[in-house]
Each structure stands twice: as C-alpha cells, then as structure tokens.
Amino acid sequence: MSASPGLPRPRPLRRAFVAAAATLGLAAAVAMAATAPADASAPTPPSGWTQVFADDFDGAAGSGVDTANWQYDTGTSYPGGAANWGTGEVETMTTSTSNVALDGSGNLRITPRRDASGNWTSGRIESTRSDFQPPSGGKLRVQARIQMPNVTGAAAKGYWPAFWMLGSPFRGNYWNWPSVGELDIMENVQGLNTDWSTVHCGTNPGGPCNETTGIGGSTSCAGSTCQAGFHTYAMEWDRSTSPEEIRFYLDGVNFHTVRANQVDATTWANATNHGYFLILNVAMGGGFPGAFGGGPDGGTEPGHPMVVDYVQVLKSSGGGTTPPPSGGRDAYSAIQAESYDGQSGIGTETTTDTGGGQDIGYIAGGDWALYKGVDFGSGGARQFYARVASGAANGVSGLVEVRLDSRSNAPVGSFAVGNTGGWQSWRTVPANIGTVTGTHDVYLTFSSGQPADYVNVNWFDFGH
Template sequence: MTPPPAEPGYTLVWHDGFTGAKGTLPNQSSNYWTIVNAGPNTGNSEVQTYTSNTNNVSLNGSGILYITPQKDGNDHWTSARLEGKSAFSCPAGHRMILQAEIRTGTFPYNSQAGIWPAFWALGKNIHSGTPWPECGEWDILENAHGVAYTLASLHYGPHGGGELSQGGQKTTFVVEEFHTFAIKVNRSSSDWRQESLQWYVDGKNFCTVTGAQVNDPVLWGNVAHKAFFPILNVAVGSNFPNDGGQPNESTASGLGSGMQVKYVAFYKSN
C-alpha cells in the first residue's frame, strides 16, 4: 500500500489509499466515492457508458485503483467515473493541496486513440443547483490519446453567462510511469488579487493562475474560496484541445488504455 506522502507545512485532512480486496469496488461510504452510472456526455464527443461494474472499476488488492475502458463485440465502450463525496475549501490565510499519484495508459500511443483520462475537481455547489461553469472546474491531469503531456485548465463563469477559462499550459511526462499530479490553492495573501491556483507534476510548478488574471472577486471566489470535490475518470471519445478524436480500429480495450491510481489526498497548511 502507498500512503500519501507527508507535505512539509501541511496536514493531511482526507485521503483514500484504495485498500481492499482484489477485484472489489472502491469505498462508497459517506466520505469516499460515488461511482457514476451514466451514458456518454455527447457534448464532449464521448461515446462510453460509465458503469459500476468491476470490469471497469476495481481495486487490485495492493492499494491501487484500476479504471479500465472495455469494448464489447459491438464496438460499444464502457468505462468508469468516480466522484468524491468529500469536498474541501481553503481558509483565508492558508494553502490547500489536492493531489494524486497516477499512471495513465501503458499501451502504445497508436493503441490509445480516443482515450481520455482525467483527474479533476468541481465546486461542491454544483450539487445544490449552481450550474457549470459557475461552480468552477480544476483540470489537474488531462491527457488524451496516449500523448506525453498533461493540460492544466481552470473553467469558470458568471451566473447565467458563458464559459471562461485560464491556464491551458502543458507539461510533458513519461506516460508509462506513475506521477504525482497536484493543484495548490494559495490564499496566504490578504489581497485576493495575489491569491493563486498552481498546478504541479512531480513537485514542479508548470501553471499558475492568479486572482488578478481572473480580475473579478466573485468569479475568483467561486474557484479559489469554495469547496471542491475530486473526480477520476477515463472517457472514450474526446474533444481534447488540438487532439480531439474518436477511438478507431486500433484502439485497445483494457487496463493498458486506462488509469491506475495509488491515492488521492487533500492537505491544508498548518
């Protein structure tokens, strides 16, 4: 089992290390996960159906979560999406980290067309009627088609208005290996304009968005002051920027097109 690492200056406030018997579902108790059962989001060009079948989502018995896209004989794809039941916000004057250790698909690049793994978060108030994008969205790991990079994005918007975004920076990583993907909310400044969201891979900051860039205290409050919950999923079919596309005859079914996760954790500064 891989416990979340200690982060100097922070206290671990929630985590899941995916302990459990081989072939069982991840923890669905009140503080852990909802396993989504739903058809595809066609607005994102997805084609998969999300299930809670252990063929699509299961523990490996050694502290790793498997999300496994599967294709049946009729070219119908299934996969899995987990949504955290616990959500956390960063108090004024503090910092907060949401991070996970993840390995994306290990199949060759040309076997992963249309595969779209992601680790992201949504504002908790989406559950009480606040629509997207007003609720806010952090894209912490967004990768597709076996490409060797992740895209960091922030999505938000005014009530009843259209989508706005910041970020969009990329950084490369070795797709066959485990990496730590994280976002840090930094509210240590007394001026909201100097607060920031920072994206990291393996401890290296590659994207930063500040309150000044968003340039609106209400919109910034929606993405930096409210509670967010984590999401893990592997979609099939993608409108991923610059690389959008569908699975083809070479896209391979199985864990090599999926996602492996050692832990997900929230930390708050001391």
C-alpha cells in the same frame, strides 16, 4: 539565473576556478525505463500541514472502491444534466469491477472496455465530500500518484484520463458550469506524454476564462513517460498570497499558475467561494481527444487502465512552503533533484530544460544531496539515469555518484561529466549500477579533483 549555453556563468566566490588540459564529453540521451505499478502510501504530512483526506486504495483484488470515500457516476450524464457528460464522450460509466476495481496491490484501476458491438464502458468516481477548500489565509493541496493508461499511438485514440475537481454548487444543479469552477489537476489525451492542467470559470463560450478551453498549461513527464510510469500530479490553492493563486505541479515542479487578478473579482469569487469535490475517470472520445485527432475508432485498444496509487488532500492554516517529498519515492519515476530531504553545498535555480521548474547547481567535489525512502521494488534496478548540464571550463570535470543509506558507503554506480556546452545545455546520461532492491535513502554525491563547480542536475531515476 540561467545562462546561454557556452557563455560564462557567475559562480559563488567560495569556490576557486581551476583549469586543466582536457574536457570530458557526455553520452547521448537514452530511453527511460518503464515501471510496473507499485504501492506507495500517501506521504506523511510535513510540519505545518494536516491531512484532511486520503485513500491508499488498499483492499482485496477485484473489490470496488470504499463508498464512504467515493460515489460512482453512472450512465452517460448526471440526472437531468447535459448528454454525454457535457463533453461529447461516447462511453457509458458503470459500477462494474471490470471498469472500476482495486488490484490488491494498493492501486485503483479505472479500465475502459469495448464490447463485441463496439460499445464502450468505463468508470468515473467522485469524492463523497464536497467541502475541499483552503482555510482563510491558508492553503489546500490535492495530489495523486497516477500512471496514465499505458497505451500510445493509434491504439490510444480517444483515451482521456483525468484527475480533477468541480465546485460543490454543481452537485445537484448540473447546469451552472463553468461559473462554479473546475480545477483540472491532470488531463491527458491520445496517449501523449503530456499533462494538462486548467482552471475553468466564468461563462461559456468565451468569457473571462476563455471557455471552453479555460486557463490552461501543460508539461511533459520526465524520466519515464506519463504512460510508462507513476508520477505525482498536484494542485495547490493558496489563499496566503495576494493575489490568491492556484498552482499546478508535476512531480513537485510548478509548471502552471493561475492568479485571481487574471479575471474580474466576481468571476473569481463565483469559482472559489465554496468547496470542491474530487473526480477520477477515464473518458473515451469527446471534445478534448477531438482536438488531437479524435477517436476512439476501430484501431483503439480497450483494456488499458489508469492506475491510481493514492489520493491525498492536505491543509495548511498559514503560508508554509509546499510540502517536500519525504519517502514514498518511486525509483522508476523521475525524482526532481531540487526535492532533496537534505544537502550540503548545493543551490537551486530556475531551469530552461524541458518542463521548466528548478535544478540543483553550484555543485563541486564534496557536495551531496539526500533523497529519502526511494522504493526499488523486488525486480532490481541496474541502471541509473541523470539529467545533467555543465558549463565548466576545459579540464574541470567530476563524478556523479549514487550511494545508499549512508554517504560513507561505497557508490553503487557513477558516471563522469564535464562541459556539455553550457549550464543549461542538458543531457540524459546513463550509468550501470549494482542491482538494488527494497527501499533505501539515496545520496547523490559529487567527487572531483578540482575545487570548481562542474555540474547541474535537473532530475534522476533508475531502470531495470
């Protein structure tokens, strides 16, 4: 439903059009605040979904992972498998807690390190279970809340963190890739603010799945970068649709979908008619970093961990909708506006903003949206940022307000917004707020002296 910037946009007839004398401008875009690692437990499954696996990585600082849930991959290959894990990476994987350890605050840290001789070590763990697949006619959702290694530029050369899955027939064979399937939920290289998601299948090289590249898509992290804050990376494998779909999400926004009819039936069956196991690792070097400048080299900084808050697997026996967030939100990572827990007067629509997905729109005075369980931590948030657009007529403007725990409470902060050049002409706008700590339900409320629609919101977050 998006319209070109500056062109009239159809609006619901329930609202009158009112013009006035002046138009408010918007502040220029500002840098997003980084976030320190935070512990947010895996969210409670919504109605219609069942949790089949979860690890919150609770445990003493410096301890290893729970070996009932995970097993370590060690060395430079699977036993009898391709050298350098088949990708050309240069590190040796270990069980050492210097590479793989809990931090005592509800997070797993996988940390690459380099010794005095220039040799790299890192960590790679995979789930002991290898039976993760959707039921017939149902869905499987696999998600994790992760902060990528917080390193960028030349210091990040060679870094390759990933959260991914391999088809169970690979375990013990190690030479049947890619026919048995690989689902890359999150991959990143070189400290770029980019999340890549890919389905690998068929034959290598080339074949119906374009190997070794695979069928991939990518997007950027909004609010804080992928490196500076936690974000939720998810895959939803849906057997309730025809054709069957595998969808990838960043912070609740579907940015890449692969459908069964994109390849021949035999290729799809070989890749999907079995269970999968999960993998978390940070590789150094290899083919993917090689496509973006290579590394690691002498300027690469060791010691920057991938931090994993939780991993969760859900199943739905029917065709229920994607689970909406319900609590456990990080105030310092982008909160997608369409992921509300409640609203009044608001609609959703496709956005042309960076990263795609949806925004909330049709917003006028008196409307509101609720976001439950936003964790501000103990450091105190003092800034509010929102990604907004407006095609409102001259003189039509209003406030975007933040209220905590009740719509009747006074706003802790707000900013004014008027026409930005179009309903899909986006700006990031900052506002000072009173210091906020702890966990709160956040209401976005909208106040205007005119009854006309005046703003769209794509996402928002907070800063220190």
